[in-house]
Amino acid sequence: MSGEVLVLALVVGAANWAFRYLPIRFGLGSGGGAGGGDGVLARFLAAVGPAAIATLFVASSLPFVQAGAVAAPLAGTAGVVAVWVWRRSVVLATLAGAVAYAAGFALAG
Amino acid sequence: MDARQETFTAGLVTALPIGLGYFPIAFAFGVAATGAGLSGWEAAALSVIIYAGASQFLALALLTSGAALPVAAFTLIAMNLRHVLYGPALMKAAGGGAGKRHAWLWAWGLTDEVFGAALGEIARGKRFSEAGMFGLGLLPYAAWISGTVAGALAGGGALEGWPVLQAGLGFLLPALFLALLLSILTRPQVPVITVAGLACVAGTLAVSSTGGILGGMVAGALAGVLRRARG
Known part of the structure; x- marks a missing residue:
C-alpha cells in the first residue's frame, strides 16, 4: 500500500472519528451539558435532526431531478409514501420505494 | 409514548435498508478505486479508515489529480465537518442520562444515514441505548466495507448487465431519507x-x-x- 494513501486515510479518518465522537464526549447536547436546557444552543441542536434529514433527502434526490427522469422517481416516491401510510415502517417503506423506482425505471425504459 | 428500549437486534433491523443502500454505493467505490489505479487493499483501507462515502470518492479524484497531501486532507476533513453536529443533536434527542460510555466506539458509525435512522427511532418512541447504536452502526459499516471489497474484486462494469437492479439500488438512499422524513414529520x-x-x-x-x-x-x-x- 502506498504511504500517501495510508497517511491520507489515517489523517481524514482520525478527523472523522473526532467529529463524530468528541462532541458527545464533552457533553454537547446532553441533558446536563452545554447543549441542555432551553438555550439557543439546545434549540439549535433540537432542530438539527429534522433539518439534516430534510437536507439529505433533497441532496440525494437532486441528481434524479437533474437527470430529467420523472416516471421512476415519482413511482419511487409514491411507493415510499403509500407503504409508510399503510404500515408506518421505515424499513418497508424504503424497500417499497426502491422496488417501485425499479419498476418505473423498467417500464419507462 | 412507546418507551421500548432500542436493542442491538432492533438496531440491526432498522439498519437493513441503510446496509442495502450502502452496498452498491461502496461497490461502485471499489470499482472506481481500482479503476483509478489503487490496489484492492488500498480501496478497502479507505473504506475501513475513512468511512465517509462522498469524501472517499473525492479522495480518489484528489489522489489521481496529484493534489498535495495537506490540501487533499484539508479538503476531505472540511467536507465531513457537518458530522460535528450529529452527536450533540442525537444526545439532545436521547434526553438526559443517555448512555455514552462506549460512544468512543459506536460514534464511529454515526454517518448521515445512521444519524437519521437513530433520530427516527427516538421520534417513534424508542428509548436510546448504546446497544441499539451498535446494532444500527454495525450493519452499514460491514456493508460499506464488503461492498468496497466486492467492487474492487469485480472490477468495472459488474452491474452494467443489470440496469433495473442497479436503478432500484440507486434509489434506496433517497427512499430511506424520505421514509425517515415522514417518520419525524x-x-x-x-x-x-x-x-x-x-x-x-x-x-x-x-x-x-x-x-x-x-x-x-x-x-x-x-x-x-x-x-x-x-x-
Whole structure:
C-alpha cells in the first residue's frame, strides 16, 4: 500500500472519528451539558435532526431531478409514501420505494 | 409514548435498508478505486479508515489529480465537518442520562444515514441505548466495507448487465431519507424542513453539493431557533 494513501486515510479518518465522537464526549447536547436546557444552543441542536434529514433527502434526490427522469422517481416516491401510510415502517417503506423506482425505471425504459 | 428500549437486534433491523443502500454505493467505490489505479487493499483501507462515502470518492479524484497531501486532507476533513453536529443533536434527542460510555466506539458509525435512522427511532418512541447504536452502526459499516471489497474484486462494469437492479439500488438512499422524513414529520417541524430543503437546493446550485448539505442543515436549524424564539 502506498504511504500517501495510508497517511491520507489515517489523517481524514482520525478527523472523522473526532467529529463524530468528541462532541458527545464533552457533553454537547446532553441533558446536563452545554447543549441542555432551553438555550439557543439546545434549540439549535433540537432542530438539527429534522433539518439534516430534510437536507439529505433533497441532496440525494437532486441528481434524479437533474437527470430529467420523472416516471421512476415519482413511482419511487409514491411507493415510499403509500407503504409508510399503510404500515408506518421505515424499513418497508424504503424497500417499497426502491422496488417501485425499479419498476418505473423498467417500464419507462 | 412507546418507551421500548432500542436493542442491538432492533438496531440491526432498522439498519437493513441503510446496509442495502450502502452496498452498491461502496461497490461502485471499489470499482472506481481500482479503476483509478489503487490496489484492492488500498480501496478497502479507505473504506475501513475513512468511512465517509462522498469524501472517499473525492479522495480518489484528489489522489489521481496529484493534489498535495495537506490540501487533499484539508479538503476531505472540511467536507465531513457537518458530522460535528450529529452527536450533540442525537444526545439532545436521547434526553438526559443517555448512555455514552462506549460512544468512543459506536460514534464511529454515526454517518448521515445512521444519524437519521437513530433520530427516527427516538421520534417513534424508542428509548436510546448504546446497544441499539451498535446494532444500527454495525450493519452499514460491514456493508460499506464488503461492498468496497466486492467492487474492487469485480472490477468495472459488474452491474452494467443489470440496469433495473442497479436503478432500484440507486434509489434506496433517497427512499430511506424520505421514509425517515415522514417518520419525524410534525406540524412544528414544517418550517425547519422547508428552509433546510430550499437552502440545500440553493447551496448545491450556487456552490457545491457539500455546500448545499452544510448550508441546508445550518439554515434549517437556525429556522428552528428563530421559530421557537418567536413562539
